[in-house]
Amino acid sequence: MSEQLSYLGVPLARPKVGFFELSSCEGCQLQLLNNEATLLDFLNLVEIVNFREGMSERADTYDIAFVEGSVTRKDEITRLTEIRRNAKILVALGSCACFGGVNQLKNRFRDLEWVKKEVYGDFPIETMEVHPLADFVQVDLSIFGCPIKKEEVERIVTDLVVGKTVRHPEYPVCMECKANENICLFELGEPCLGPVTRAGCDAWCPSNRRGCWGCRGPAETANLTELEKIMHTYGFDSETILDRLECFGGFASFADTLRPKNIAELSSLPAQTKLIPSGCKKVPARRKKP
Amino acid sequence: MKLSCEVNVHHLTRVEGHGNIQISIKNGVVKKAQWEVVETPRFFEAMLVGKHWENAPYICGRICGICSIGHTLASIRAVENAFGITPTTQTANLRLLLKHMETLQSHILHLYFLAAPDFLGAGSVLPLATTHPEVVQRALRLKLLANDACDIIGGRRLHPTRTVVGGFTMLPEKGELEKIRQRLLASVPDLLASAELFKTFAIPDFSRETEFVSLKGDTSYPFIGGGLVSTDGVVKKEDQYRAMTNEYCTQGFTSKLSKLSRRSFAVGALARLNNNFPLLHPTAREISEFLGLVPVNHNPYMGNVAQLVECVQVVLDSMRLIDTLLGSPWQEPRQQVQAKKGEGVGAVEVPRGILYHYYKFDTDGKVIKADCVIPTSQNHANILHDIEALAGQYAKTGKQDREIELLAEMLVRAYDPCISCSVH
Amino acid sequence: MHNKLHFIDVLGRTTGAHRKQDPDSFEYTLPAEITSIYPLTASEKLYQIQIIDPELRNRFSFKPGQFVMLELPGIGEAPFSISSSPVRRGDLELCIRAVGNFTNFLAKMERGAKVGITGPFGTHFPLEKMQGNDILLIGGGLGIVPLRSPLLAVLENRSRYGRVDIMYGAKSPMELLFTYQYEEWRRFDITLGITVDKADKGWKGRTGLITELLQERIKQTTSLRENTYAIVCGPPVMFHFVCKMLTEAGLPMQKMFVSLERRMHCGRGKCCRCNIGSTYTCLDGPVFDYWSVMNLKEAI
Amino acid sequence: MIFKVFKNQELARLHELLAVNIVVGPVAKGNDRNGKPLYDFDVVYDFNELALDYTQTVHSPKRFVLPYQETLSTFAVNRKDWEKHVDFNVYRPLVFFGMHACDINALNKLDLVLAQSTYPNPYYMGKRKNLFIIGIDCKPEPQCFCRSMGTDSAIHGFDVFLTDLGGKYFAEILSATAFDLLGQISCQDPSAKDLALYKQATNGKNKHYTAQVETSDLTKILDLEFESPAWDYWGEKCLSCGTCANVCPTCYCYGVEEHVDLDLQHASKTKSLHSCNLIDFAKVAGGHNFRPTSASRLKYRYYHKHRGFVEAFEESLCVGCGRCGTACLADITPPEVIASVRGKE
C-alpha cells in the first residue's frame, strides 16, 4: 500500500485525505463508498486518514479535506475553521457545501423562530441561517452535485494526484443531454434547468426523463433572463421556475429577483411565514486565508 | 478488580451522523450512562411549507443519503394517499423491487463496512482489504449488485431520479432486469457465505425486554404501507402513526424521541423480524434459525443478524418480483396526478426501521403542514435505555474501559442508527 | 445470395481493430525521448527531444515556423513551435513555458523521459523568398521561440541575406530567453537590439517598448519597400502595433509574416478550435502574411 | 444512374434481405407536448418499427459516423515507459434504411473536410465508407429550407434513393451492391407513367417550402456585417448551450481530453463533440478567450457555416434541415438570423 506512487517517471505524493461532514444527508460521502468496482484502486491512490462514517481511526493533518454539508450552527463554523487550518486543500463536496443545498430552503423564511417552532414546538434547538462553506473559509475546489457523481470525484482525485488543474465543464447540461440523445423535456412538456446549469453530471436527470433542478449551480454562461422567458413560453408559472431555481442555492441571487413577484401568489400560507428574498446570503468578510 | 470506568465517545464513528456516548461507573455503580445526539437539524418539515406537492419527494428524499430511496417512496406514498391515488400493480412491484435493492445495499454496507470490523478487530474496512480480501470482495460484489439494480430501476442509486408521484418517469429495460435477476441468483452463495461468517462472530450476550414496532404484513413480509403493530400488542392503522410514535423533545438531543407502551421501543430489522417471522421466505427463515434468531428476540446486538436474514429475504423476493414484471408487457409508467385538498401518510420500512411521512395540502396542492418521523429518532430512547442496562450489566464485571467502550459502540452500531436523518 | 455486406477496410488494415503503427496515420505518435533540459528562466525551459526510432528520426524534417504536437499519456497534447535550426538533425529544440496541465507536468519530467511527438504541422516562414533581401526579425516575449528557428536558419546561410536586424523585447531582464546565445549571434554581422519594459538592478541595456527600437531602425532607412522582409512574433497587441508601424514605413503587408496562436486539439484541421473565420491556424497557419491576417476577422 | 420501380410491399422484402446486417432507421418516439409525433434514428430489428413516412428526426444521423464521444486511443503506462494503442472503432458495416436528402447531403459535406482534405480522419472515414444508405423522399416541414441551400435532393452519397409514387417506389440506384440487392426483389423498369408520376412528385415537393434563406452574396454580406447589431440581438437570447451544434448534421467541432486512470497504469484520450457556442471553445492557457461573448460565438457559428466553409469548399456547411432552429429553446433559427443580418427584418 505504501509504495511510492509515480506516473511517467515523475514521483507523486499519495495525499492524506480526510472526509468531514457538517449539516447534510451524508450522501456525498456515501457516493465514495458506492464506487465498488474502483474502490480498491481509489484506496491505493490516497491515504484516508479521517472518515468518520467508515472508520474509527482519526488524524489531524491531511493534505485534502473533503467537507460535505452546509453550515447551520455556530459550532460548525468552529469545526470548519479547524479543518481549514489542518488542510492544504479544502474541497467543498456536494451542493450543500458549495451553495447551501436543500438546507438553505429554510432561509426562505424571515422568521427563524417560526421555523424552529414549526419543527420542534416549544423546545429550543439552536440553528442559524444556512451558509455554504465559502462564506467562512477559503474553498480551494468545489465538487458540485446533489449527489456528487463518483466518476467525477475519481477523476478529480486522480487529477489532483498527478497535479493537473481540476476543470469543471463551463457549459450547461443541455450539451450532455443532447449527447445522450434525449428528446428535450421542454418538447415533452416538462420544465428543465438544463440550459443554465453547469454540466458534468452527464445529464443525469434529463437522461432519466426528469427535468434538471440545477443542483450543480449555474453554468459559466447561464442566461437566466432568457430561461425565464422560455419557461413562460412553454407554459410554466413563476412558481415552478422558482421551485427549481431555489432548490439547491446555486442560483440564489437570481431566485431572489423572482421571489418578490411571487409573494402575492403564495399568500395562501400560514400567517407566520413571511417569505423574503434570501437564498444563501453572504456574510461580510469573515472569509480568511488560513 | 477495577470497578470504575469512564467511557467518553465523542462523535461515534462508523455510523451515519453525529452522536456521543458517555458512561461513568464508580465502584461498580453506574453514575451516568448516556447517548447523546448532537447532529445539526435541517428543518425539512418547515422547508416544505408553502411548496407545491411535486417538491415533497424531491426535497424529502434528501433527508438521508443512505435511504434516500425509502424517503422518496414514503414521501410519494404520503402524497398519493392524500390525493387518493392508488399505484398500478406494475408501479407497486417496481417500487418494492427498488426498495428491496436499497435494503440490500444498506444492510450490506452496515454489516460489512460498519459492523464487521468490530467483530474482526479492525478499526475500519480498510485493513480488512488486506487481511480478509475475500470478505471485502464479497461485500463489494453484493453492494455493487444492489446499487446497479437501483440505478436501473430508480435512475440512480442515491436520490433516485425516476421515482415520482404517480409512478415512474421511465421504465427499466427488460433485458437489464433479466440481467439483474441472473446476478441475484448468482449472489445466493455469497449470502450463504455471509451467514457462515456471521455465525463465527461472537454476538455479545445481552438482553433487555423491549417493545418492537413495525409494519405488519398480511401475506408477505412488509416493506411498503399497511398496518402498524407492536410486540406488546398495539395495532394501529397507517394514518394513526402519531399514536404509535408519540414524539417528544428532550435535553441533550437534537432529535425527537418516541415511546409507546413502555419508556421506549425499537424499530428496525429485528423489530420487523420479530413481528413478521412467519412471513419470511422459508430459506430466510432457515437461515435465521441457523443463526440463532427466533422471535421474540430481545438482544439488540441481534439486529445485525436480522439484517442478514433480511438480505436473503429481499434477494429471494426480488427474483419473484422480476419474474412477475417480465411476465407481462410494460404498461404506462406514470399516472395523471390531480392535486386536491387533504392529508396523507406514507409508512415505509426503510433499512433502519419504520419511516413515516405526513403532509397536509391546501386546495392548490401546496403543503400546509409536513411531518416526517424517522426510524432512528424512534430508536434513540431505546438506545439510551440499552446503554443504561448495558452499563448496569457490566458495572460489576471489572471490564476495562476500552472493552465497555467497544461494547457500547457496538451496541449503538447494531441499531445502524442514521443520526443525520433522525435529526432532519 | 448472401446479403451480409462486406466490411470495407478503407484504412488498409489486415486483421483486428488495431491498426498497424504507421507514422502517417492520424493518431500516430512518434515515441521520443527528452535528451536534455536547460532551464532558461523561472518558467521556461529548453527541451531537446529526440525521436527514438533512428529511421523515423532521419525521415523527420521541418521548416522554420512549423510546430509539433507533444503528447503525454493522460496528461494532454499541446502544440509547440520548433525552436531549433532546420539544419540541425537528430533532435528538436522546444522552448516551453509552464502554464497549464501539460506544460507543468512536462516541467517536472527529467532527462530520459518519454514523450510522444507528431508533426511537423502548419505553414512556415518563406525563407527562400527572402534570400537576397534585408530581414527584420521582431520578437516579443515568448515570440522569440518561433523566431529562433528562422533566425538560426538565416545565420547558417548568412551570406545569402542582406542586412539582418533582430529586435527582441521582454517584460523584464529576468524573462529574457536565450541570453547565453546573444554573443554568438552577434558574431554573424547582425544588429541585435534588446529591450525590456522594466529594468532591474543589474540591467545595463535598454528600457522601453520594442516599437521604439523599431522606430529607430525605420529612421535609418528612407523606405522599407524595396528589399525588406519582416518576421514578427509575439502577443497580438504587439504584432498589431509593429505591423502597423512597418506598414506606415512602407513595408508591403505581404512581406510581413506573423505566427498566430489559438487553441488546438488536433493540429490537423479537424477540431475547428483554432479557426479564425474559415482559416485553420493549424493548416493555413500558424505562419501568415500580414495581408491575410488583416483579412481575417477577429485575428487580432 | 439506373432507375427501377417496385411495389411498396417489396420494401419489407428488401429489409429482410438486409436484416443480416445492423439496420438503422427512423422510428417513432412518442409525441411532443402538442401531440406532434417525434422521430429519431435507432437500430431497427423489425420492419414494422421503421417509420418511413417520418417528418424529421430530432437528432441527425451524424452520431453513426461521428459519435458524440469517442475514445481515440488508450495508453498502457509502465513506470517511465508507455505505449499507445489506437483503435478507430470501426468493425462492421451499417445499413441506413430511410435517410432524407438533407442528411445524405450533410454526410457529403462532412466528407469534404473529414475524408477528402489534408489529414483525413480515419475514425470518420472507416464508419462512413461502411454505410449502406437507402435514401427516401420527404415532404418539406415548416422549418426546412434545404431548397435555399441546394440540398433538397441528393445526387450522390447514397446507394439507392426511393421516391414514393403511391403504391410504388421509384428507385434511383447508385451502387452495384444496391443493384444486386434490388435484383433479388421484384422490380421493373419504370414506365412512361412512372416517370410522369416521379416528375409530378418532385414538382409537388417544391410547392411546400415555407422557410427560406437568401444565399446570394451571403459570404460578402457576412463580411460586411461583421459588426452588425443583429449579432448582439441574437447573442443576448442565446443560452450558449450547444444544442444547435449537437443536433446539426454537419457540425463536427470537437475537443480532446486525456485522463489518467485511477490505477495510474492506464490512460485514455477521448474526443467529444463540442460546439462553438460554448464559452470555453476558444479559451487558451492563461484564460484568454478569443470569443468571450455569446454574440461573438453565435456569429462565429454562422461564419463558419455560411462563409468560411464556402470559401474553402465552395459550398455552405448548412443543409437547411432546420433542426438547430427547432431544437433551440431560444428560438434562434437560421432563416431569421440571416434575414436580420441582411437587414430584412
Ligand SMILES: Cc1cc2nc3c(=O)[nH]c(=O)nc-3n(C[C@H](O)[C@H](O)[C@H](O)COP(=O)(O)OP(=O)(O)OC[C@H]3O[C@@H](n4cnc5c(N)ncnc54)[C@H](O)[C@@H]3O)c2cc1C
Ligand atoms: C502554433 C502554436 C505554437 C506554440 N508554440 C509554443 C511554444 O513554442 N512554447 C510554448 O511554451 N507554448 C507554445 N504554444 C502555446 C502552448 O501550446 C500552450 O501553452 C499549451 O497548449 C498549454 O497547454 P497546457 O496543457 O499546459 O495548458 P492548459 O491550459 O492546461 O491547456 C489545456 C488544453 O487547452 C489547449 N490550449 C490551451 N492553451 C492553448 C494555446 N495557447 N494554444 C493552443 N492550445 C491551447 C490545449 O489543447 C491544451 O491541451 C504554442 C501554441 C500554438 C497554437
Ligand code: SF4
Ligand atoms: S431536457 Fe433539459 S438538459 Fe436536455 S436539452 Fe432539454 S433543457 Fe437541455
Ligand code: SF4
Ligand atoms: S443558438 Fe440556441 S441552441 Fe444554439 S447555443 Fe444558442 S440557445 Fe443553444
Ligand code: SF4
Ligand atoms: S445549421 Fe441548422 S439547418 Fe443547417 S444543417 Fe445544421 S441543424 Fe440543419
